Amino acid sequence: MSQRVLVTGAAGGIGQTVVASFRAQGALVAATDRDTQGIEAEVHIPGDLRDPAFCDALPAQAAQALGGLDVLINNAGVITRGPITETSDEDYDLTMGVNVEAPFRLCRAAIPIMAKAGGGAIVNTSSCWGLRPGPNHPLYVMSKAAVASLTQCLGRDHAHQGIRVNAVCPNEVDTPMLRSGFVARGFDPDQAIADLNASVPIGHIASPQEITDVILFLASDAARYMCGALVEVNGGKPVI
Numbered sequence: 736m737s738q739r740v741l742v743t744g745a746a747g748g749i750g751q752t753v754v755a756s757f758r759a760q761g762a763l764v765a766a767t768d769r770d771t772q773g774i775e776a777e778v779h780i781p782g783d784l785r786d787p788a789f790c791d792a793l794p795a796q797a798a799q800a801l802g803g804l805d806v807l808i809n810n811a812g813v814i815t816r817g818p819i820t821e822t823s824d825e826d827y828d829l830t831m832g833v834n835v836e837a838p839f840r841l842c843r844a845a846i847p848i849m850a851k852a853g854g855g856a857i858v859n860t861s862s863c864w865g866l867r868p869g870p871n872h873p874l875y876v877m878s879k880a881a882v883a884s885l886t887q888c889l890g891r892d893h894a895h896q897g898i899r900v901n902a903v904c905p906n907e908v909d910t911p912m913l914r915s916g917f918v919a920r921g922f923d924p925d926q927a928i929a930d931l932n933a934s935v936p937i938g939h940i941a942s943p944q945e946i947t948d949v950i951l952f953l954a955s956d957a958a959r960y961m962c963g964a965l966v967e968v969n970g971g972k973p974v975i
């Protein structure tokens with residue numbers, strides 16, 4: 736039977752590739768983002784992940800529309816840059832709301848649906864920086880560390896129900912999230928990415944597809960013994 740998949744951040748750099756790749760292998764996809772226009776998917780559920788009621792209802796909404804829910808991909812995220820002394824209350828609320836509270840709510844709502852059906856898979860998106868901090872992004876780093884910890888906890892707590900919870904931890908990926916940061920700091924994004932490519936042992940920063948392929952693997956039966964794993968996908972580039 737086709738996998739029935741809910742993808743958050745479906746309009747983003749990685750999210751678009753995740754949606755297209757699941758569909759290419761025959762999955763039925765419910766795509767959610769603030770704006771889902773233009774995304775090819777079986778079901779569109781636009782909304783704001785900072786709205787608790789939206790998150791709480793989303794897995795059941797997707798399950799109803801798709802005829803069940805086998806996979807949840809918690810991919811949406813925001814990045815807040817700068818040292819703690821330049822970080823506002825609004826930055827805190829936004830980052831913790833989208834990166835931590837939303838996956839918390841979505842996992843909490845999806846797990847009973849999956850348990851009732853005999854199992855499922857959740858793939859969260861942490862970051863290499865959630866495992867070892869990079870400089871000057873304390874809020875983003877702590878949010879991704881929370882996602883990593885949530886993944887390990889849920890991977891352990893729900894394995895007995897046939898629910899596997901794992902996380903992908905990318906280093907730099909060529910998406911609007913990365914490029915917008917260069918633009919905000921006054922750099923030419925193409926030049927900045929060329930410079931970054933030179934810093935990666937495998938020769939280039941990740942494409943969205945290179946992260947997506949690992950997400951698909953973690954959601955697949957090939958990863959059936961993986962529970963609570965934090966999978967670094969970094970082209971050989973450690974966080975220094």
Ligand SMILES: NC(=O)c1ccc[n+]([C@@H]2O[C@H](COP(=O)([O-])OP(=O)(O)OC[C@H]3O[C@@H](n4cnc5c(N)ncnc54)[C@H](O)[C@@H]3O)[C@@H](O)[C@H]2O)c1
Pocket residue numbers: 743744745746747748749750767768769770782783784785810811812813814833860861862863904905906907908909910911912913
């Ligand atoms: N790009 C990188 O270098 C990189 C590295 C490590 C981890 N990640 C993580 O990968 C994931 C995907 O990032 P990306 O690079 O594709 O970023 P992106 O900015 O291209 O996409 C993120 C998506 O999340 C959505 N989103 C944000 N806030 C939302 C909200 N309140 N409600 C609904 N949707 C919301 C955005 O609309 C956007 O479509 C994120 O969790 C990010 O932290 C990215």
